[in-house]
Amino acid sequence: MNLRRTFAMAYKEALQIWRDPRSLAIALLMPLMQLVLLGYGVSLDIKHVPLCVFDQENSQQSRAVVDRFVSSDWFSISHTINRQSGIGYALDRGDCIAALVIPADFSRRLSTVGAAPVQAVFDATDVNTTNVALGYAQGAVAQANAQIAAQWAASQGVLPSLVGQVDLEPSTWFNETLESRNFIIPGVVAVILSLVGAELTSLTISREWERGTMEQLISTPVTPLEVMLGKLTPYFAIGFFDAGFCLVSAVYWFRVPFRGNIGTLLATTALFIVVVLGIGYLISARIRSQLGASQIALLVTMLPATLLSGFTFPLDQMPALVRAISLAVYARYYVTILRSVFLKGSGLYDLWAPLLGLSIYAVAVIWLAARALHKRLD
Amino acid sequence: MNDIAIRAEGLTKNFGPVSAVRDVDLAVYRGEIFGLVGPDGAGKTTIMRMLSGVLPPDAGRIFVDGVDAVADPEGARLRLSYMPQRFGLYEDLTVAENIFFYGEIFSVPRGERIARSGELLEAAGLLPFRRRMAGQLSGGMKQKLGLVCALIHTPRVLLLDEPTTGVDPVSRRDFWAILYNLRESGVTILLSTAYMDEAERCSRLALLHNGEVRRCDTPAGIKKAMPGALLAIISADPRRLREAVSGQPGVLGVLLMGDRLHVRVDDPARRIPELRLLLAGRGVTGAVIQAAEPGIEDVFVALLGEMA
Ligand SMILES: Nc1ncnc2c1ncn2[C@@H]1O[C@H](COP(=O)(O)OP(=O)(O)OP(=O)(O)O)[C@@H](O)[C@H]1O
Ligand SMILES: [Mg+2]
Numbered sequence: 001m002n003l004r005r006t007f008a009m010a011y012k013e014a015l016q017i018w019r020d021p022r023s024l025a026i027a028l029l030m031p032l033m034q035l036v037l038l039g040y041g042v043s044l045d046i047k048h049v050p051l052c053v054f055d056q057e058n059s060q061q062s063r064a065v066v067d068r069f070v071s072s073d074w075f076s077i078s079h080t081i082n083r084q085s086g087i088g089y090a091l092d093r094g095d096c097i098a099a100l101v102i103p104a105d106f107s108r109r110l111s112t113v114g115a116a117p118v119q120a121v122f123d124a125t126d127v128n129t130t131n132v133a134l135g136y137a138q139g140a141v142a143q144a145n146a147q148i149a150a151q152w153a154a155s156q157g158v159l160p161s162l163v164g165q166v167d168l169e170p171s172t173w174f175n176e177t178l179e180s181r182n183f184i185i186p187g188v189v190a191v192i193l194s195l196v197g198a199e200l201t202s203l204t205i206s207r208e209w210e211r212g213t214m215e216q217l218i219s220t221p222v223t224p225l226e227v228m229l230g231k232l233t234p235y236f237a238i239g240f241f242d243a244g245f246c247l248v249s250a251v252y253w254f255r256v257p258f259r260g261n262i263g264t265l266l267a268t269t270a271l272f273i274v275v276v277l278g279i280g281y282l283i284s285a286r287i288r289s290q291l292g293a294s295q296i297a298l299l300v301t302m303l304p305a306t307l308l309s310g311f312t313f314p315l316d317q318m319p320a321l322v323r324a325i326s327l328a329v330y331a332r333y334y335v336t337i338l339r340s341v342f343l344k345g346s347g348l349y350d351l352w353a354p355l356l357g358l359s360i361y362a363v364a365v366i367w368l369a370a371r372a373l374h375k376r377l378d
Numbered sequence: 379m380n381d382i383a384i385r386a387e388g389l390t391k392n393f394g395p396v397s398a399v400r401d402v403d404l405a406v407y408r409g410e411i412f413g414l415v416g417p418d419g420a421g422k423t424t425i426m427r428m429l430s431g432v433l434p435p436d437a438g439r440i441f442v443d444g445v446d447a448v449a450d451p452e453g454a455r456l457r458l459s460y461m462p463q464r465f466g467l468y469e470d471l472t473v474a475e476n477i478f479f480y481g482e483i484f485s486v487p488r489g490e491r492i493a494r495s496g497e498l499l500e501a502a503g504l505l506p507f508r509r510r511m512a513g514q515l516s517g518g519m520k521q522k523l524g525l526v527c528a529l530i531h532t533p534r535v536l537l538l539d540e541p542t543t544g545v546d547p548v549s550r551r552d553f554w555a556i557l558y559n560l561r562e563s564g565v566t567i568l569l570s571t572a573y574m575d576e577a578e579r580c581s582r583l584a585l586l587h588n589g590e591v592r593r594c595d596t597p598a599g600i601k602k603a604m605p606g607a608l609l610a611i612i613s614a615d616p617r618r619l620r621e622a623v624s625g626q627p628g629v630l631g632v633l634l635m636g637d638r639l640h641v642r643v644d645d646p647a648r649r650i651p652e653l654r655l656l657l658a659g660r661g662v663t664g665a666v667i668q669a670a671e672p673g674i675e676d677v678f679v680a681l682l683g684e685m686a
Contacts, residue, residue, distance in 0.1 A: 008482030012471065019470045216466030219430045220483045221455045375451070377433045 001229070005222050009230020013204065017234055026199050031192050031242045035249055038188040049133045052079035052096040054087060056104040061148070065118060068144040069100060074136035087121060097123045098133050110148065185254045186338035187311030189246040190331045193269075194276050194305040195298070197239050201280030202297035204231050205373065209288040215377065224373040228366075232277050239273035250342070259345035268341070268351070271358050272334040276301070278365030279330075285372035305331035333357040382441070383408045383535055383566035384429060389438035391424050391589075398424040400589040402438070406568055406582075411561055414570040415577050415678065416586030422570035423463050425586075426539045429568065430460035443534045443566075456484075459528035463539040463570075465520050467527060469513025473504060476512055476527055484531030491530060498526040501556050503549075518549030525556060536560065538569040542576060554579065574675040583674075587682055597674055604677040606630045607646045610670035611639045611653070613662060622660050623653065633679055640676055 017023045051069060055062050069075045078096045081087065087099045101119040103109075109116040120137045122130045208214040217227075247265065250256045280297050287293040305311065308322070309331035318326070326332055333354035340346035340354075348355065384406040391399040399421045406412040414422045427433035429440060431451040440447040440454075447454035467476045474495075481491040499505045502522035507515065512523060521541055528536060542550045554576075557567055569580075577583055577597065584594040593600060613619055616639040623641055624632050628649045631642040643649040650667055657665050672680075 002485065004485055005483050008479055012468065012475070012479050015475060016468065016470055211469065212462070212464040213466055213468055215427075215432055215462045215464070216460065219432050219455060219458075219460040219462075220480070221452055222483050223452075375432070377427060 001223065001225055006226045006230045006233075009222070009227055010233040013231050014234040016207075017238070023200060023203065026196060027238045027242065030196050030199070031246055034192045034195065035188065035246060038191065039185060039249075039254055047073045048076040049074060049098055049136065050078035050096040051075040052081055052087065052090045052099045053077055054081050054084065054099065054101045057102055057106045059107045061107040061110060062102045064147065065102060065106075065141075065144045066100065068140040068147070069137070072136070072140070074133075074140070091121065091123050094123075097130070098137065100137075181254060182256050182343060183339065184311070185250045185256045186342050187309060187335045189243070189250055190272070190309060190334045190338060191302070191305045191311055192246055193239065193243055193272065193334075194301045194331045196242055197235070197273060197276030198280035198283070198297040198301040199294060200235050200238065201232065201277045202284045202293040203290050204235070204281065205284035206288055206290045206293040210290055218373075218375040218377075224375065225370045227373055228281060228370050232281060232369075235277050236273060239277060240270065243269045243273060256342055258342050260341035261345070261347060264346070264348055264351070265338075265341050267348070268334070268337045268355065268358070271355075271362055272330075272337075275330050275358060275361045275365055278362070278369045281369045282365065282372050285369070301331075304329040308332065309335045311335055327357070330358060330361045333361070381408045382406065383410070383443055384412075384568055385439075385441040386425075386429065387439045389425065389428060389440065390436045391421075391428060391433065392436055398589050399428070399435075402586075402589070402591050404584060404591070404594070406566055408566050409561055409564050410581045411557060411567045411569070411579070413577050413580035413583045414568065414586060415572075415583055415674075416570075417682070420586040421589040422586060423539055424589075426460070426463075426537050426568075426570060430458060430537050431455055432460070457533060458535040458537060459531070459533040460537045461524045461528045461539060461541055463543075465524065467512050467520070467524060470511060472509050472511055473499075473515070473523055474508045476523065477530055480527040481530045486531050494530055494532075495526065498529055498556070501552065501559070502526055503552055518545040521545050522549060522553060525553065529556075529560070533565065536565055536567045536569075538567065540570050540572060543572055550576075574673060574678075577674045585678060585681060592681060600674065601672050601677050604642070604672050604680050606642045606644050606680070608670045608672045608676055609641045609643055609646060609650065609653070609667055610635075611641060611657075611665055611667050612637065613639075613665035615662075619657070619662065619665070622656065622662075626653070626656065628652070631680055631683055633676060635673075635675075640670065640672075642676065642680055 017027070053066055053069075055066060066077075070077055075098065079086075079090050081090065084101075087101065090096050091099060099121040101121065103117065103119075106116045106118070118141065120134075122133060205214075208217060247269070251258045279301065283297050283300070284293050287296060304326075308326040308329040310326070311331070336354040337346075337351050337358070340351060344350075382405050384404065386402060386404040389399055389402040389404075390397075402421075402425060404412075404425075414425060416422055424433065428435045428438075429442065429447070431442075431447050431454050435448065438448075442454040443457040445453040445457060468479070471479065477495045477499075478491070481495070486494070496505075499508065502519075502525065504519060504522055504526065507519065512520065515523060521544075525538070525541065528538075542553055545553065550573075557569075560567060569576075571577055580597065582594065582596050583600060585592045585600070593603060595603065611619055611623070616634060616637060619639050620632050620634055623629055623639065628644045629641055630644060633640040633642075641653070646669060653667055657667075
């Protein structure tokens with residue numbers, strides 16, 4: 001390999017990217033747009049779940065329970081009804097996704113038996129939302145319990161700390177994995193990088209064929225390896241910049257807690273970008289029209305990355321065959337890595353399994369890409 | 379043979395049912411300017427591509443500067459420069475950036491690159507346009523830039539596919555001045571051309587037709603090979619004369635050349651008086667009939683007409 005030729009390729013490619021509005025838009029605007037679309041579209045709609053309330057008692061204590069439901073952003077009351085049949089009607093019409101039913105003897109049972117049931121009814125059409133809403137409801141009930149226990153303790157002249165509220169501690173009553181945004185934003189980052197990376201490089205070889213510059217280029221001593229390395233270098237820089245932008249937004253804009261190590265994050269991200277760029281390059285080398293290459297890149301990256309990476313649909317709930325297929329979706333490894341690094345603070349050692357998957361991918365893709373360009377016209 | 383710079387033996391290429399190049403043998407001597415001439419689709423580009431190593435032949439052998447280009451294409455690539463028929467440089471790079479790129483690809487030392495690009499740009503009249511995007515150059519300037527980029531690494535062999543098509547006469551003169559200079563320094567040039575005056579400037583020519591070499595000789599030798607003799611009829615309305623003369627006994631071919639009509643005949647001594655009579659009979663006055671030196675175009679039309 002000749003370094004001078006490699007640098008010359010890299011420099012030339014960088015100039016062309018800089019002067020090509022389309023490449024610049026993909027490099028700089030697409031991540032921003034996708035982040036807004038996916039980040040908000042997927043994560044924010046599971047706030048303010050519409051709730052209809054059928055409070056048969058309407059006492060101070062029953063209202064305290066309702067307050068627990070709406071004092072967070074989790075639920076918003078869409079309806080207050082006064083007949084049991086109103087619930088089915090409201091759910092059917094889609095006026096609400098959840099209904100809360102408090103029995104007429106709520107406070108009496110609470111004071112005599114020491115426990116009182118409340119009923120929550122969910123529209124389970126959208127399983128995802130329902131799951132999240134169910135978690136919210138459990139959180140709200142737990143909070144109400146804590147409050148009632150504290151009041152009871154106070155009325156008995158016992159200090160609340162002595163009542164034994166172990167399972168009412170904030171860390172347990174608020175199950176963090178149910179904060180869906182924390183879970184989804186790392187997935188969004190992986191999807192964006194897969195898409196942007198492959199879209200960028202998918203044009204790089206096909207552009208030379210379409211513009212007629214390839215014929216002259218392949219008549220020179222430049223080798224396929226030098227072409228690949230040279231061309232991928234500027235895209236790697238762009239990919240890293242985009243990754244930085246997405247990750248910083250995840251932490252400072254979407255407020256996903258970051259508990260891991262920056263070094264681990266950067267190293268795994270670099271590996272993922274190599275895979276993503278290599279895939280785009282492979283497509284580009286196989287398909288000689290820019291439009292075709294870009295569409296294939298969209299198809300082979302976007303669909304699996306959104307459906308099979310575990311980004312929105314949990315993989316462990318899928319049929320065995322689909323799970324087996326998802327092993328080939330490189331984005332899933334990065335989604336796993338990002339979630340672990342962000343939420344659990346995992347280090348490289350803990351991540352050996354997804355790292356192995358990603359590394360195998362990187363080696364295979366680069367090995368193929370280095371051979372993908374044939375220096376001949378037919 | 380050591381002084382053969384480009385040798386092709388039995389070169390053959392088919393595209394599906396189309397046989398684009400058939401069993402072509404070529405031997406281009408060191409320091410020659412060798413021309414490939416032929417009508418559209420004759421196979422000029424296909425031959426150029428095979429010689430430059432971008433298209434593998436179906437059969438045949440190629441040696442570039444002594445290197446077997448089929449077995450060792452990379453070795454051959456170091457010795458040649460190829461300028462495709464379609465502009466092959468980066469339109470979104472400036473003149474200087476394109477030159478820099480090709481200089482680096484051929485690992486030309488920095489000082490040498492600067493000196494050479496200065497000389498070549500000067501000769502091509504491109505010095506004032508160094509910072510202009512290649513895509514914004516005129517057709518002729520693009521072709522000259524292509525030549526500059528092809529020459530930045532001192533190739534032994536230069537392959538130019540219709541380098542001057544669409545280039546204005548002034549730029550063509552610059553272009554040829556550079557080519558003659560190169561020949562002085564021992565570079566071997568193989569070019570294809572559609573211009574007969576350019577064909578005339580080559581040391582030798584190969585006439586291609588339907589993928590085969592029909593004749594290969596010096597321009598003078600090719601002219602001698604023209605069957606029959608050439609007459610020129612100069613008159614006010616050569617178009618009308620063409621109809622009158624075509625198909626007359628002994629007339630082998632008629633070619634309109636500006637204000638004159640070139641008529642190829644089997645036996646001038648016998649046919650000149652006959653033609654005079656014919657013209658007089660048609661009421662054409664003031665027409666001059668005289669023997670003429672055939673140009674390359676006359677010969678090609680004659681030769682191709684015979685083969686068709
Ligand atoms: N890639 C290809 N696929 C199919 N047929 C081809 C291809 N390239 C050339 N041909 C055919 O091969 C024949 C020779 O083409 P070639 O381009 O070599 O001719 P040429 O002499 O360069 O013509 P021109 O003066 O138009 O440039 C033509 O019939 C052409 O249609
Ligand atoms: Mg051609």
